[in-house]
Amino acid sequence: MARVLAIRQLGNGLSYVGHCKDALSVQGAEISMLRRIGAPVMEVLGVQNNLAVTYEDLGRVDEALSMRQDVYSGRLKLNGEEHEYTLIAANNYAFSLVQLKRFEEAKALLRKTMPVARRVLEVSHCVTLQMRSLYAQALYRDPGATLGDLREAVSTLEDMERTARRVLGGTHPLVVQIERHLRAAREVLDAHGTSPGGS
Numbered sequence: 001m002a003r004v005l006a007i008r009q010l011g012n013g014l015s016y017v018g019h020c021k022d023a024l025s026v027q028g029a030e031i032s033m034l035r036r037i038g039a040p041v042m043e044v045l046g047v048q049n050n051l052a053v054t055y056e057d058l059g060r061v062d063e064a065l066s067m068r069q070d071v072y073s074g075r076l077k078l079n080g081e082e083h084e085y086t087l088i089a090a091n092n093y094a095f096s097l098v099q100l101k102r103f104e105e106a107k108a109l110l111r112k113t114m115p116v117a118r119r120v121l122e123v124s125h126c127v128t129l130q131m132r133s134l135y136a137q138a139l140y141r142d143p144g145a146t147l148g149d150l151r152e153a154v155s156t157l158e159d160m161e162r163t164a165r166r167v168l169g170g171t172h173p174l175v176v177q178i179e180r181h182l183r184a185a186r187e188v189l190d191a192h193g194t195s196p197g198g199s
Contacts, residue, residue: 007033011050020057027051045074045089052092056099065096084127087117091127094134103142110135124167126174132160133178140185150189157182 007030014023031047048071055064072093075086090113097106110131117128139145140153161182164175 008047015050015054015057018057020054024051024054024058027054041074041078045071045078048074049089049092052096056096061096061099065093065100068093068096081113081116082120084121087113087121087127087131091117091131091134094131094138098134098137098141101141103138106134106138110138124163126168129160129164129174129178132156133174133181136160136185137181140181140188145188145192147189147192150185150192153185154182154189157185 007026011023011026011030014020014026027047027050031044031051034044034047048067052064052067052071055061055067068089072086072089075083075089079086090109094106094109094113097103097109114128114131114135117125117131121128136153136156139149139156142149145153157178161175161178164172164178168175
């Protein structure tokens with residue numbers, strides 16, 4: 001197990017300093033080693049999550065999505081839908097879906113997981129806030145968004161911004177991100193309202 005930990009540290013270190021291609025091969029070797037020694041599923045899922053981040057850093061978003069989906073499915077089986085790790089995996093999977101503009105899939109996943117996150121983690125938890133932010137993004141960034149979708153995105157982000165600012169403070173990166181999405185959603189709503197057919 002000491003060898004696995006050394007490999008993990010090497011992979012994480014390479015990723016941290018931006019040597020993502022090298023990190024990818026080290027993380028792949030780590031997963032192979034963990035499977036070979038029959039390591040607990042929880043260990044493998046953790047490395048798969050790191051691998052998904054590395055794929056994203058390399059711009060290989062389709063592979064990141066596949067890995068995120070595997071991690072979410074694995075967490076559901078291992079921990080159940082109400083565990084914090086499962087909710088984090090769902091959030092990461094939704095993030096990848098939004099990045100790939102697969103908005104309908106992202107909305108469906110988030111509609112299922114957001115109520116669980118609110119109940120288990122509470123409304124002001126960072127994961128719950130991130131899920132709601134992703135949901136709002138899936139609403140306003142969708143080219144087929146209706147006026148109702150855009151209004152829901154803006155009101156969701158306005159509500160979140162107040163909650164996040166109160167809990168995390170105005171300079172927290174998540175608050176800054178929410179504010180950026182709120183501005184973008186308002187711009188899309190304004191453009192939709194003034195465009196032909198906007199109502």
